[in-house]
Amino acid sequence: xxxxxxxxxxxxxxxxxxxxxxxxxxxxxxxxxxxxxxxxxxxxxxxxxxxxxxxxxxxxxxxxxxxxxxxxxxxxxxxxxxxxxxxxxxxxxxxxxxxxxxxxxxxxxxxxxxxxxxxxxxxxxxxxxxxxxxxxxxxxxxxxxxxxxxxxxxxxxxxxxxxxxxxxxxxxxxxxxxxxxxxxxxxxxxxxxxxxxxxxxxxxxxxxxxxxxxxxxxxxxxx
Amino acid sequence: xxxxxxxxxxxxxxxxxxxxxxxxxxxxxxxxxxxxxxxxxxxxxxxxxxxxxxxxxxxxxxxxxxxxxxxxxxxxxxxxxxxxxxxxxxxxxxxxxxxxxxxxxxxxxxxxxxxxxxxxxxxxxxxxxxxxxxxxxxxxxxxxxxxxxxxxxxxxxxxxxxxxxxxxxxxxxxxxxxxxxxxxxxxxxxxxxxxxxxxxxxxxxxxxxxxxxxxxxxxxxxx
DNA sequence: ACCTGAACACCGTTCAAGT
DNA sequence: ACCTGAACACCGTTCAAGT
Numbered sequence: 001x002x003x004x005x006x007x008x009x010x011x012x013x014x015x016x017x018x019x020x021x022x023x024x025x026x027x028x029x030x031x032x033x034x035x036x037x038x039x040x041x042x043x044x045x046x047x048x049x050x051x052x053x054x055x056x057x058x059x060x061x062x063x064x065x066x067x068x069x070x071x072x073x074x075x076x077x078x079x080x081x082x083x084x085x086x087x088x089x090x091x092x093x094x095x096x097x098x099x100x101x102x103x104x105x106x107x108x109x110x111x112x113x114x115x116x117x118x119x120x121x122x123x124x125x126x127x128x129x130x131x132x133x134x135x136x137x138x139x140x141x142x143x144x145x146x147x148x149x150x151x152x153x154x155x156x157x158x159x160x161x162x163x164x165x166x167x168x169x170x171x172x173x174x175x176x177x178x179x180x181x182x183x184x185x186x187x188x189x190x191x192x193x194x195x196x197x198x199x200x201x202x203x204x205x206x207x208x209x210x211x212x213x214x215x216x217x218x219x220x221x222x223x
Numbered sequence: 224x225x226x227x228x229x230x231x232x233x234x235x236x237x238x239x240x241x242x243x244x245x246x247x248x249x250x251x252x253x254x255x256x257x258x259x260x261x262x263x264x265x266x267x268x269x270x271x272x273x274x275x276x277x278x279x280x281x282x283x284x285x286x287x288x289x290x291x292x293x294x295x296x297x298x299x300x301x302x303x304x305x306x307x308x309x310x311x312x313x314x315x316x317x318x319x320x321x322x323x324x325x326x327x328x329x330x331x332x333x334x335x336x337x338x339x340x341x342x343x344x345x346x347x348x349x350x351x352x353x354x355x356x357x358x359x360x361x362x363x364x365x366x367x368x369x370x371x372x373x374x375x376x377x378x379x380x381x382x383x384x385x386x387x388x389x390x391x392x393x394x395x396x397x398x399x400x401x402x403x404x405x406x407x408x409x410x411x412x413x414x415x416x417x418x419x420x421x422x423x424x425x426x427x428x429x430x431x432x433x434x435x436x437x438x439x440x441x442x443x444x445x446x
Numbered sequence: 447a448c449c450t451g452a453a454c455a456c457c458g459t460t461c462a463a464g465t
Numbered sequence: 466a467c468c469t470g471a472a473c474a475c476c477g478t479t480c481a482a483g484t
Contacts, residue, residue, distance in 0.1 A: 015448080015449085037475085037476065037477080038476080038477060038478085039475080039476070039477085047449075047450095048449065048450050048451080049477085049478085050449070050450065050451085050478085050479090051448075051449055051450080053477095053478075053479090054447090054448065054449075058477075058478075059477065059478090106332060106333070108379075109329060109332065109378055109379065110329070112379070112382075112388070112391075112418075114391065114392060114395035114396075115395075116398070116399060116403075116404075119395070119396070119399065119404065119407060122407060122414070123399075123403075123404045123405075123406050123407050126406035126407055126410060126414075127405070127406040130406050130410075136409065136410040136413040137413045137416065137417075138426075139406075139410065139413070140410055140413040140414045140416065140417035140423075141417050141422065141423050141426035141427070142426070142430070143417070144417040144418070144423045144426075144427070145372070145423065145426060145427030145430055147379075148372060148375040148376050148379055148380065148423075148427065149368070149371060149372045149375060149427070151375055151378075151379055152371040152372060152374055152375025152376075152378065152379070153371050153375075155332055155374075155375065155378060156331075156332065156335075156370075156371055156374055156375070157371065159335075165335070168335075168337065169337060172337035172338075172342070173337075173342070175339070176339060176342065176346075180339075180346075181339075181342065181346045182346075182350070183346050183349035183350040183353050183362075184342060184345060184346050184349055186359065187349060187353075187359040187362065187363055190359040190360045190362070190363040191345070191349070191363045193360065193363065194360075194363035194364050194366070194367040195335075195367070199364065200363075200364050200367045200368065200371075203361075203364035203365070203367075203368060204364070204367070204368030204371065204372070204431075206434070206438075207365070207368055207430075207431055207434030207435055207437075207438065208427075208430055208431060208434055209434070210433065210434035210437045210438070211429070211430030211431055211432070211433035211434035211437075212430055214430075214433045214434075214437070215429075215430065215433070238467080238468085260456085260457065260458080261457080261458060261459085262456080262457070262458085270468075270469095271468065271469050271470080272458085272459085273459085273460090273468070273469065273470085274467075274468055274469080276458095276459075276460090277466090277467065277468075281458080281459075282458065282459090
């Protein structure tokens with residue numbers, strides 16, 4: 001009975017950053033951002049709220065670690081084809097990842113994460129752009145543009161219930177006076193369709209890549 | 224002394240939705256989103272927290288009204304030039320407005336607002352696109368793309384302290400191993416520059432408009 | 447070293463009561 | 466009709482104490 005320890009009544013034995021983060025991710029996915037409180041997290045683990053503060057200074061630090069873990073764990077998509085195809089697939093992959101954890105997108109708004117794990121994606125994008133012939137400054141701007149568009153698409157378009165979002169849009173547009181809002185009043189179905197699904201994202205992505213191609217052509221001609 | 228009322232010790236006489244919203248906007252701007260609590264808001268007005276619940280069912284309804292008021296009060300930019308110039312100026316105006324109230328951007332993430340006041344902007348964008356020759360479905364997608372990009376630029380790029388954001392990016396990128404992150408390691412200054420200022424927004428906007436021009440040309444050729 | 451208990455200063459919100 | 470007071474069920478976090 002030297003190394004055998006009696007079973008703990010609470011499962012609080014191997015408390016660690018990893019264990020806390022795993023439980024937080026689980027809670028985040030099940031209950032959403034609002035449901036992720038220090039007290040509820042502690043309760044789930046079977047421990048007092050204060051125990052968490054041994055491992056994280058405060059809730060902010062815990063949240064940082066949670067997003068970081070989530071971002072770092074996803075394996076990058078394998079890419080092939082020309083630079084446009086590769087960038088498109090990278091952004092589609094990013095969008096899919098973000099849509100899987102929409103709560104984490106909100107979290108990233110207030111805290112830009114620049115851990116090595118998070119920067120793998122940036123590195124991949126920059127590699128594609130540099131190899132395609134973009135100057136470093138242009139590549140950085142171009143990546144930033146793609147990033148902002150893709151994150152924005154999820155942040156401002158990941159509706160829990162797409163059908164309801166469409167119906168709400170239709171209802172809101174139907175209320176408008178056709179005299180004051182002629183363009184919208186004549187495009188109610190089209191505007192509603194632009195609120196959900198892959199269509200608007202693919203349209204914007206294609207626009208952006210066309211625009212980037214133009215920039216590349218202009219610069220090459222200038223040399 | 225029939226109509227003259229004794230001065231109230233607290234200034235709670237003309238409590239109304241408008242007065243509450245005005246106080247909430249003030250508090251939001253001074254203390255940020257976290258500082259806007261029902262209790263603090265009530266205190267500022269000189270009233271009990273419960274008094275607010277006569278005018279709004281709950282905090283969510285109050286927040287909706289607050290954003291709506293803010294969005295509706297800004298006069299739209301006056302636009303001139305060709306459609307590209309008009310759209311660019313509209314998005315620049317939107318970005319300026321959003322940057323003036325970055326807290327409200329976070330609020331709009333969870334609650335899509337489609338009040339008539341908020342839709343004036345959409346109407347303006349749709350008018351420009353339809354007049355330029357875009358089909359209704361394309362115009363809706365195109366507007367959505369511009370909207371998502373502009374909102375995303377502010378949501379993911381409105382740093383309270385731009386210099387600090389740049390320094391943090393440089394610090395994070397300097398930590399990376401050049402073997403694993405060759406593209407980023409060779410573009411540290413450029414990547415940091417892409418995090419702040421007007422440069423990345425203008426680059427992305429120009430990209431998008433070029434891409435939209437291409438779409439328009441293709442469609443016109445197809446007809 | 448690691449966790450607990452009690453406490454503090456906050457929340458949003460309900461419900462009964464005051465005027 | 467409009468506002469108040471007291472209360473409830475939550476928060477994040479500090480600090481002293483237990484083992």
